[in-house]
Amino acid sequence: MARLYYAPRLLLTLVALITIVVPYIADYNETHVLNPTWPGHARFHGGRTMSMGVYLGFMTLWKTWSRDQDHLWTATMLAATYYITQFSAYYYPGATAWDPPQHFSVPHVHLYVVVPMLSLVALAQIMERWRVSGIDDGGRKAL
Template sequence: MTTLYYTPRLLLTLIALITITVPYLADYNPTHVFNPTWPGHARLHNGQTMSLGVYLGSMTLWKTWSSSSEQDRLWTATVIAAAYYVTQGSAYYYPGATAWDPPQEFGVPYVHLYVVVPMLALVGVAYGLERWRFVGEGGGKEKAG
């Protein structure tokens, strides 16, 4: 197999592993999960978000390395890999949403977009590289076998 064959899969695998682990690194701490000022409903949504990361990352890994058709695998893995970052970017449009909770402060507004935009760019690169490979290996048609 060529490097071009594995590069998109490795990029999607990296994205999946980041999606699974970073929400816990960022949120399983005194400013989020253990924040005594948070009401129970806020904790519920924080837990949902962390679980969403595990679910989406796991689905990305499964579809990236599954034996389904290459184009189906690519499209499904790409959509799953992008979902967490699309929803994270959209969170700023909810009323009262802020990037940080007290006692933290950060001088850059919309700081999470510094994560969202690069991650979506990586998803786009992985998708584009794999589409390019498909075209190079037979005009976009699936390989036999």
């Protein structure tokens, strides 16, 4: 039964760690925050986005491993926040996924990150709901 207890938490931990680290890999470079052509306000938003990833990642870790009754539901919502907002960014006027000199031939390349991450979050929530409502081999309610 321990595997059922830890599997959703491990999935959310993976999402949280990726959320903390990957925005810095993607944005703290010469095409984004260190881009000399970016105005200060664009750097402000880039920095805010990276900081939001760190905050959401750590909040996800905290709620994933806390003993609160709603811990995994809250952790799921926190883990999904960064990726839902990343997907929504495509719908702002003039928004593009990449600026020169970067170029990717795949349209909406961020969806290759957003969809798998949201899938992991959803899978963790489904597994937890199944675990909590299920019965283990001994006929007892899984806790």
